[in-house]
Amino acid sequence: xxxxxxxxxxxxxxxxxxxxxxxxxxxxxxxxxxxxxxxxxxxxxxxxxxxxxxxxxxxxxxxxxxxxxxxxxxxxxxxxxxxxxxxxxxxxxxxxxxxxxxxxxxxxxxxxxxxxxxxxxxxxxxxxxxxxxxxxxxxxxxxxxxxxxxxxxxxxxxxxxxxxxxxxxxxxxxxxxxxxxxxxxxxxxxxxxxxxxxxxxxxxxxxxxxxxxxxxxxxxxxxxxxxxxxxxxxxxxxxxxxxxxxxxxxxxxxxxxxxxxxxxxxxxxxxxxxxxxxxxxxxxxxxxxxxxxxxxxxxxxxxxxxxxxxxxxxxxxxxxxxxxxxxxxxxxxxxxxxxxxxxxxxxxxxxxxxxxxxxxxxxxxxxxxxxxxxxxxxxxxxxxxxxxxxxxxxxxxxxxxxxxxxxxxxxxxxxxxxxxxxxxxxxxxxxxxxxxxxxxxxxxxxxxxxxxxxxxxxxxxxxxxxxxxxxxxxxxxxxxxxxxxxxxxxxxxxxxxxxxxxxxxxxxxxxxxxxxxxxxxxxxxxxxxxxxxxxxxxxxxxxxxxxxxxxxxxxxxxxxxxxxxxxxxxxxxxxxxxxxxxxxxxxxxxxxxxxxxx
Numbered sequence: 001x002x003x004x005x006x007x008x009x010x011x012x013x014x015x016x017x018x019x020x021x022x023x024x025x026x027x028x029x030x031x032x033x034x035x036x037x038x039x040x041x042x043x044x045x046x047x048x049x050x051x052x053x054x055x056x057x058x059x060x061x062x063x064x065x066x067x068x069x070x071x072x073x074x075x076x077x078x079x080x081x082x083x084x085x086x087x088x089x090x091x092x093x094x095x096x097x098x099x100x101x102x103x104x105x106x107x108x109x110x111x112x113x114x115x116x117x118x119x120x121x122x123x124x125x126x127x128x129x130x131x132x133x134x135x136x137x138x139x140x141x142x143x144x145x146x147x148x149x150x151x152x153x154x155x156x157x158x159x160x161x162x163x164x165x166x167x168x169x170x171x172x173x174x175x176x177x178x179x180x181x182x183x184x185x186x187x188x189x190x191x192x193x194x195x196x197x198x199x200x201x202x203x204x205x206x207x208x209x210x211x212x213x214x215x216x217x218x219x220x221x222x223x224x225x226x227x228x229x230x231x232x233x234x235x236x237x238x239x240x241x242x243x244x245x246x247x248x249x250x251x252x253x254x255x256x257x258x259x260x261x262x263x264x265x266x267x268x269x270x271x272x273x274x275x276x277x278x279x280x281x282x283x284x285x286x287x288x289x290x291x292x293x294x295x296x297x298x299x300x301x302x303x304x305x306x307x308x309x310x311x312x313x314x315x316x317x318x319x320x321x322x323x324x325x326x327x328x329x330x331x332x333x334x335x336x337x338x339x340x341x342x343x344x345x346x347x348x349x350x351x352x353x354x355x356x357x358x359x360x361x362x363x364x365x366x367x368x369x370x371x372x373x374x375x376x377x378x379x380x381x382x383x384x385x386x387x388x389x390x391x392x393x394x395x396x397x398x399x400x401x402x403x404x405x406x407x408x409x410x411x412x413x414x415x416x417x418x419x420x421x422x423x424x425x426x427x428x429x430x431x432x433x434x435x436x437x438x439x440x441x442x443x444x445x446x447x448x449x450x451x452x453x454x455x456x457x458x459x460x461x462x463x464x465x466x467x468x469x470x471x472x473x474x475x476x477x478x479x480x481x482x483x484x485x486x487x488x489x490x491x492x493x494x495x496x497x498x499x500x501x502x503x504x505x506x507x508x509x510x511x512x513x514x515x516x517x518x519x520x521x522x523x524x525x526x527x528x529x530x531x532x533x534x535x536x537x538x539x540x541x542x543x544x545x546x547x548x549x550x551x552x553x554x555x556x557x558x559x560x561x562x563x564x565x566x567x568x569x570x571x572x573x574x575x576x577x578x579x580x581x582x583x584x585x586x587x588x589x590x591x592x593x594x595x596x597x598x
Contacts, residue, residue: 101144109147116146116153123156136160151179155189162192172196184583187213191224194231203235204571211575215586228572236567240560249330252558253525254489257295257329263393264352265386265418266291270318279308283319290322293487299326317347325356331559333363349380355390362394363559370394385414389421396424401431419449423458430462438462453482457494460501469505473498492519496528509536527556534569543577 104112123138139157146153158175161168176193179186194209210231214224251257269287272280286301302322310316324339337360343353358373374391377384392407408425411418422445430438442459449455460475479494499515502508513536519529534549550570557563580587 104145112145112147116142116150119145120153120156123160127156127160130163132160132163136164149178149182151182151186151189154179154182155186155192158189158192158196162195167196167199169196169199185216187216190216191227194227198227198231198234201234201238203231203238207231207235207571207575208578211572212579212583215576215579216583232568232572233564235571236564239567239571240563243554243563244560249332251295251299251326251330253523253527253556254293254295255492255523255526255528256558258293258491260325260329261290263390263420264355265415267352270315272315273312277309277311279305279310280312280315282308283310283315286322287318295326298322302326313346317343317350317353320346321350321353321356324353328356328360328363329558333360336360351377351381351384351387354380355386358390358394362397367394367398383414385411385418385421387411388414389418389424392421392424392428396428396431399431401428404428405432416448419445419452419454422448423454427458427462451482451485453479453486453491453494456482457497460494460497464497464501464504467504469501472501473505476501489522492523492526493528495519495522496526496532499532503536509540512536525556527553530556534573538573543573543580547573547577 099107107115119138119142123135123142126132126135126138136157139153139160143150143153143157154175158172158179161171161175173193173196176189176196179189180193183189190209190213194206194213197203197206197209207228210224210227214221214228217224219225269284272284282301282305286298286305289295289298289301302319306316306319306323310319320339320343324336324343327333327339328336337357340353340357340360344350344357347353354373354377358370361367361370361373371391371394374387374394377387381387388407388411392404392411395401395404395407405425405428408421408428411421412425415421422441426438426441426445429435429441439462442455442462445455446459456475456479460472460479463469463472463475476494476498480490480498483490483492483494495515496519499512499519502515503512513533516529516533516536519526520533523529530549530553534546534553537543537546537549547570550566550573554563554566554570557566
């Protein structure tokens with residue numbers, strides 16, 4: 001349970017998808033900069049209402065949806081889609097056509113047009129009576145009789161195929177293809193084809209059609225917008241499962257790992273037995289590599305130590321704790337849980353393993369069991385400050401800021417040299433609307449830890465949230481200076497924060513991009529920098545570049561939830577890019593709509 005700054009920052013960079021669902025479709029994004037905070041759980045741990053402002057977003061979404069009360073029928077409506085009447089002339093109904101095609105071809109154009117209109121009217125009547133096969137036959141005759149190809153005939157016949165049992169998806173696609181070849185802006189044909197493609201689980205193609213229809217209707221059709229979200233979710237979930245089934249496990253970025261381990265106070269190395277085994281000595285090497293932030297080497301060594309055999313219970317519990325932690329970081333939650341539970345079985349008073357088991361329960365969405373772990377840890381060592389800090393973290397993400405502050409205060413009372421307890425207390429006070437207390441806590445923390453970058457960085461975030469831009473940039477720059485005095489690699493999050501601040505303050509996209517690119521030069525796997533560059537690319541209508549960055553974000557995603565989110569952005573931007581390539585004349589109008597939304 002670490003102060004995962006990277007997760008918090010990525011969340012701020014990408015919240016626009018929830019806040020501006022329409023904007024992700026049209027490729028424009030305001031880089032959202034929400035209140036700061038040392039959030040430490042991966043997004044997979046975020047339960048509804050747990051520190052992600054879901055309640056506020058739902059309220060805003062409800063208000064937005066209330067702007068349009070006009071209902072529109074779609075292929076999913078109980079009574080089927082509306083049949084179009086592009087030429088609402090009243091015509092006399094005629095008997096079914098018994099003529100051969102050769103005879104029809106000899107008829108005057110006016111007569112053929114009249115016959116086709118009559119057949120269409122009969123089709124509409126049959127459709128309204130839910131006689132879909134009969135209606136389809138009338139539209140087929142209208143197609144054969146008409147002197148010119150009419151897209152409405154094909155679209156209406158497709159509507160009949162949609163409502164047959166089972167739906168005739170392939171025929172729907174065939175007829176809509178013809179209708180769209182005659183009128184590429186025919187929204188109902190786009191939506192019907194999209195529904196058929198969705199029915200065939202061809203989600204990427206369905207998304208393109210629903211996106212095109214939504215944009216062509218200027219986002220006035222709520223049903224179409226909901227279809228985009230629905231198909232995006234199906235597509236992203238399906239692709240994420242495919243990726244996870246074949247992707248090799250790997251450690252996340254240095255920034256992420258270092259933030260996780262920084263949330264636990266350092267402890268002395270375990271005392272080796274009188275006659276240590278090879279595995280015992282390898283364990284010490286693994287812990288020394290961890291202290292040196294050589295995480296890949298530490299992981300290799302701890303695996304070797306356990307294979308070689310650790311000879312005493314305390315040492316084996318330490319080894320399982322470390323290996324379980326690395327498993328948790330690579331999203332092997334089940335494996336992490338097994339190692340950590342075995343660690344506690346060997347040494348029941350090992351409070352760090354108990355605290356980490358609590359984080360596993362939170363990852364699995366079970367806060368009740370997480371709190372039980374904290375209580376068990378307190379029974380064994382009530383004076384361990386880590387217990388209260390991490391219990392505060394759980395309360396924080398559950399929006400229980402007052403209780404979180406009490407736990408941070410308890411942790412600090414037991415050990416006032418742990419910087420994150422002070423930072424989190426200030427943030428919890430800020431979230432509780434105790435602004436003056438929060439700022440006072442931050443100022444005391446800055447004075448108590450003058451050589452630590454973290455207080456500068458998070459104080460800058462709160463200043464940024466208050467739109468005190470110049471002061472925020474000053475704090476971020478000081479954090480960067482302090483990071484540069486440390487052994488490499490530096491924590492690059494102050495760089496990303498500075499870029500976001502300069503963008504929000506001065507709309508200086510160039511400066512923001514330079515900050516993010518510098519962050520990636522130092523830490524090529526910094527997800528926050530990648531996410532921010534993706535948003536900045538969208539802001540400049542560089543959609544192809546945005547798609548590349550979203551794809552990179554998907555590669556870096558630690559958990560299934562993070563991967564689904566990244567893929568959602570990637571496919572949404574890709575569908576918008578596909579629309580622009582097929583409807584280039586819509587680009588300027590699209591930008592105008594985007595500016596109006598943002």
